[in-house]
Amino acid sequence: MNIGDVSSRSGLPAKTIRYYEDIGLIKPLRSANGYRSFVAADLHRLAFLGRARALGFTIEDCRTLMALYRDESRASADVKHLAQEHLSKIEGKIRDLQTMHDTLSELVKCCAGDDRPDCPILRDLSGISAALS
Amino acid sequence: MNIGDVSSRSGLPAKTIRYYEDIGLIKPLRSANGYRSFVAADLHRLAFLGRARALGFTIEDCRTLMALYRDESRASADVKHLAQEHLSKIEGKIRDLQTMHDTLSELVKCCAGDDRPDCPILRDLSGISAALS
DNA sequence: ATGAAGGTTCCAGTCAGGGGAGGGTCAAGG
DNA sequence: CCTTGACCCTCCCCTGACTGGAACCTTCAT
Structure with a gap:
């Protein structure tokens, strides 16, 4: 199989496969x-990588996961531990994004969005302490 | 004011200020x-940038936001539009992360996490269609 | 023989800075 | 006067995970 076939079968761009x-x-x-x-076997590995990347694992995590996969005497605890660490990073990112989202959507809600210049979003960014409302 | 003072007052690293x-x-x-x-005025601009970055706006967005801020005849609609676009990107990211989170936490839940090699996480990554359970 | 559609390598760029080398400047203390 | 330590400067390379493009080679069909 050439790289083009593998690309269309795995769904990964040829560039990505060369990079891997x-x-x-x-x-x-x-x-x-x-x-x-x-x-x-290569196709199988690439599919594994594609799924692991889709779950947000880093390349280094993928390397570790593939090593664990090939190690018949692995402990599932090791895999679970890696996954849990990754999970808590995901949770952290979601929390950060949610905080941004809440703040920003509040500001957007307060903005008239017309042709007048007055804007609570810019007011907030410029540091008016938005006090006593 | 030297860069060190500005750094501690704005909370931005000196490296970041030089980069800006x-x-x-x-x-x-x-x-x-x-x-x-x-x-x-520089301090004020840096504080503005810090807040905009904390809301997840890209550097290019920040550039636009600062231009709008300085333009006394802006329309708040322009600001609101930019903020809404950014908001929907944030929502997309949250959705993606949530999907990863749900899948992964389900897999983690199913993994014994002991010293045996059998692991549903690896099984899923390796592409066993996980069927008929 | 030619042209298109594949393949190859290598280099540069992305985003938002971070790390560190190598060197200049300033204020205080001995 | 000299040194010490805390600043400051520029410059260049590094990050992650690719992506785009240039320049070139191979294969296959016409």
């Missing part, structure tokens, strides 16, 4: 003409 | 010795 080879996540063979030659 | 000058967001004067010399 660059950083050592996959090691496809080469044909005589220099083209990468993928076998089923 | 680099990309043209502020233009502090220089003393004879080459040091940046900040006046109150």
Whole structure:
């Protein structure tokens, strides 16, 4: 299989697949003409990577996860621990975004949004302490 | 005021302040010795930037917001529109993260997390269609 | 023989800064 | 007068996870 086939089957851009080879996540063979030659195992690894990335794991996490996957004597606790760490990072990001969202949507709600210049969003950004309302 | 004072007053790292000058967001004067010399207006702009960044606006958004702030004849609709676009990007990110969170926490819940190798997280990543449970 | 559609490598750019080298400046103390 | 330490300066490389593009090679169909 050439990279184009693998790309359409895995859903990953060819650029991404080359990048994954660059950083050592996959090691496809080469044909005589220099083209990468993928076998089923490569496709499987790429699909694994695609799913792990879709869950937001970093590349380094993916490397660890693949190592655990190949290690038949792994402890599921190790996998679970990694996933939980990642989960709490996700939760942190959601909290941060939610805070931004709440503040900003409040400001947006207060803004008339017409052709007059007065704007509570800019007022807030400029640091008027928005006091005593 | 030197950059150190401005840094501690604005809460922004000196590196960030220099970077903001680099990309043209502020233009502090220089003393004879080459040091940046900040006046109150610079501090105000930096505080504005800090708050806008804390709300997740990109640097380019900040540039636009500052231009709107300085334009006395702006329409609040323009500000509101920018804020709403940003808000919907935030909402998209929250949705994405929430989806990851839900999937991953379900997998984590199903993982024994002991010293045995069997692990539903890895099983899912490896593409077992997880069917008929 | 030619043209299109694939493949290859390598370089540069993204975003918003962070880290550190190598060096100049300033105020206080000995 | 000299030194010490705390500032400040510029410059360059690094981050993550790719993406875009240039310049070039291979394969296949016409």
